[in-house]
Amino acid sequence: MTKYDINELYDHTQEPFHLKHLLTDLGERTVYDAAAQCNRCGYCETVCPTYMLTGRETISARGRNQFLRLLIEGKTRDIDSARESFSTCLLCGACSSVCYAKVPTPDLVLEGRRSRDGYGRGFAARLGVDLLLNRRGVFELALKAGYLLKRLGLAALAGKLGFYDFLGLPALGAAQDALKHAPLKFLRKILLKDPALKPEGKKEAAWAYFAPCGPNYVFTEVGAATVALLKRFLGPGVFTDNFCCGLLAYNYGRVTEAREFAKKNILRFEELKKALGGFTVVGDCSSCVAFMKSYEQLFTEDEEWRPRAKAFAEAVKDILEALPTDKIKGRGPADGETVTYHDSCRACHGQGIRSEPRETLKKIAGKAFVELPESDWCCGGAGAYAFTQTALSERIADRKIRNIASTQAGTVLAGATSCLLQLNAGLKKKYPSARAVHYSVYMDNLTR
Amino acid sequence: MFQKRSFDEGVRRALENIAGPENVFTDAAELLMYSYDAGLARAKPEAVVRFTSTDQVAPAAKLLYAAGIPYLPRIAGTNLSGGTIPLKGGVIFNLSLLNRIRQIDTINRLALVEPGVVNLRLQIELEKFGFFYAPDPASQKVSTIGGNIGENAGGPQCLKYGVTSDNVERLEVVTPEGDVKLWSYGDPGPDLMSLLIGSEGTLGIVTRAWLKILEKPKVVQTAVAAFASVENAVSAASGIIGAGIVPRALEAMDKISLDAAKKNLKTDYPPGTNAILLIELDGASDKKVAGELRAIMEICKTSFSTSFKTAADPAEREALWAARKGAYPAMARLAPNVMVEDGVVPRPRLPEALRETRDILSRYKLTAGLLFHAGDGNLHPNILFDARDLQEVKRVRNAGYEILKSCIRLGGAISGEHGIGVEKRVAMNWMYDAATLDFFGAIKAAFDPRDLVNPDKILPVAQDRRARTRAFPPGFLGEAAAVLITELQSRHNLGAKTAVTGSGESLRRDKRPLRGKWDGAGCKALDTTALNRILELDRENFTVRAEAGVPVGELRKWLKKAGFSIMLPDLDGTLGGVIAAKVWPPARDILLGMDVALADGSVLSFGGKTVKNVAGYDAMKLFCGSLGAYGVILTVTLRTTLHAGAQDTGYKTPVMRHKSQADGRNPVEFKPDEYHRRLKKAFDPGNLLNPWIYD
Ligand SMILES: Cc1cc2nc3c(=O)[nH]c(=O)nc-3n(C[C@H](O)[C@H](O)[C@H](O)COP(=O)(O)OP(=O)(O)OC[C@H]3O[C@@H](n4cnc5c(N)ncnc54)[C@H](O)[C@@H]3O)c2cc1C
């Protein structure tokens, strides 16, 4: 790389904040090479929600990866000036989907965020991630305390006390109105009690359910539905009794902790594999599933863990693609009920899942299924985005809600839990005749 | 690079008043992000203003012009020539939110749009009504109507339906000084609208455009032919055009592009395939299209095609297109950067141009896929490189320049559709002589006397200016022209005024009511009757070059005898007269080249033998409707078609002839616009030619 001029002030390979290599669709690349693959054709601009709404290059897909590149090359040295550009990114990946050169813009944006002084080093984020990783019990207790306050009608107080920020979950705080039934019993506890899901005594299993944090801590009914579907159509399986996938830590810029989460889950997977042979790890929040599919990228410098991460990633599937369409049977929705499908970013852009859920849905819902215009336009939820970029997030959501309204559907399905929060919050305010439901819940209902 | 100076607070506040404070940006990030486009040049602006209403543009322009601050329009920033790089700093006008489609009028076949409308979005909206807008640049997913107009963009369909300038009816333009104008190519007088198209934001900003829209053809058929050599493919393309068939696309690619795209292709090509030709036909009936397709298959066979596949359904059609459409993406994955070069040659010279291009590339040790619009001789070598390797960048640049020189040598031009911007500025010196460049400079100065709007674009600047005075090859102009030029020179020296009469009936009749006036103006007639030779019929390129005094009827007869025809109705008058008086406005569609003498006797050559050419201002269009007051047209080069095979080329004999044109309103009743006057002053400062028009 000596022939290139590199910014000595900006070390984008510095541990523990950066990944040295990215696994792009073109193969393994250094961060700089991955950014340099962009030839500024601009094709990604018209799919980037933040550009389409604002018309500003600075908060567009091309702009973001150019910014990172200019930083790396030392053509600009002011890392702080990139704050708006990087922090407004939804990480939706729509840009990479259309990019001919396969530039991994969301990963680059994260690299950019991590390079900013203080990013991911803030107290709340650190504490939240640390609790979740090392003291899950304390984390859960705190979360329950927040939920309790909410049940007591003191939601605002919980927000004010900064409970959710404290836990690194500001999105939950922002979405608390949308949380109808904050669960006091978390999914993991419930599943661990289900004898049918125990690995002990089993010689083989077709699937292992991975409980992402969304279903685990917020939407327990989603996890229950997924497990029911898996039992019904894939035969016996187990619960992985997993840890958080690590995405939360990763998005906060805590790469080291993200690796720790990943390792814990990989170890769990290997244990199960020893006992049960091959099986599919099925998760029901597309954000987490997409992240787990990219575990290998976390370990490109680690000879020991890289192949193990790869083996794990290859076993992972999203519930959106896991159901066998040919075996699916059920009753259609009631007369006059229509349903549409929102492509969660991390499903369509992150994993390329588009046709599978539609085919399965069409088989069950038939004509009641209607296509959603701009179905892969981000809902604006994007983790903590709705919280950190309120105004922009609302405009992004508005366009989504308008599109949903145009279909006249009563139900809109999604595969990621942060979409459910965001969509329901928007629908409640602007189009209350529809509600957002997780794909698993809907499918479980109609195939029971 | 531009020196840093802080932006004037007063100007900033005034801009905020116009566009709203939230739309004026001077922070480091925004300036950095507007320092690049899809080309390689870089420079930072001092401010970026985002407009939310077209009405804000003119006041902002006026303000900055008065303050002496440079500015330029930018939308998607996908131009490949550095056209949106603020070389002198100043302000970027970000027009991307001016993106409303205001009206789709299927009765008058017009769409009224704002400049920020993305080309593909317009197509999607039009499709709902069964219509389409012909220009289809490969970048249509993201490039905008404003940018397409700025660059005079083209695409595959342009072979049949023309480039952007052929598909615009009228423009609302904010002039550099901030006046708002409404110009249409059909207006009497010199065609300012067409001048604006392809002017890369250097002459004004388009704030609204009325675009011509077309009904979607009932039948579309697609086929791909494979060949063992590029030469065979080009010979087939020539054969197709020669047979009078005008496909809606006639695209070619060579082996390297094909190999690159191959991974994602479902279609197979025979071993030994070195080029493919993608042919798409459209028309009103299955029978006609099927007939043409059969004819094309035969032509391809004669050119030794090794396979010929026709698409049976839309899915297969997509599959056939996948090779062509997948070529650029595939190249984009092979290296960090792809330089899409853009040269044009007369179609019959394509094999030579391609051979020379290949030689140049191998000499510079570069890999490139060749894609070309075979129908109109527009070639796009897609050269792979890594912009971080400065040595390689240099090689790419130099190879690009040599390719352009080779295009010029072969009678072509340095840009067919991507524009000049800053990246090809120096190449203008090789294409044009000093007088022509001065003429372009005079146009720019007439519109933008303080040189503030997108400065230093298109025209070579002092440090790269090397153009020579031109030595015309002997016989290029002929004796009659030489006499006329000498006469003009001597009158110019004496300050004597001239009435350019021509032999043409039209011009003479048009002037009749004014005879008293030009006598009164003290003019001496200058008869162009002697310019009566038909100079060259290029039978392979389907072009004819003739002196301006040749009567239209005579040319038609002569061509018919030679087996050709021309899309000009049987008008009275000479070629020069018909064009100068804009007797039949669509004549501009077949006008490819022109030699003109200005009032001082200097001679300029515009255009040439290629269908596409966006190098420099479209000055030829100014002489359409110039009524002899801008200069004397000496020769014209026109597009012809083969008489025998002439099929549906869209030409219909006009119902109205010039006698009844526009309800008896005579083109001489033209009332010059301020900008017509400025141009007149620039070209003919002494008001020597037909002076009464600009009295
Ligand atoms: C991968 C790729 C493929 C391409 N393929 C093609 C192709 O097939 N055919 C083709 O012709 N081009 C092609 N281009 C080039 C480019 O897309 C076109 O030049 C396009 O017209 C630019 O549009 P834009 O909206 O990006 O304009 P910009 O790049 O923003 O501006 C282009 C020029 O127009 C001027 N301008 C912008 N707005 C206005 C306005 N309102 N009034 C006056 N001037 C204005 C600008 O100052 C600038 O000089 C391609 C580019 C890329 C990257």
Ligand code: SF4
């Ligand atoms: S990221 Fe990809 S699509 Fe976007 S400008 Fe760069 S190369 Fe083009």
Ligand code: SF4
């Ligand atoms: S990830 Fe989404 S928001 Fe971010 S740059 Fe890409 S398209 Fe835009």
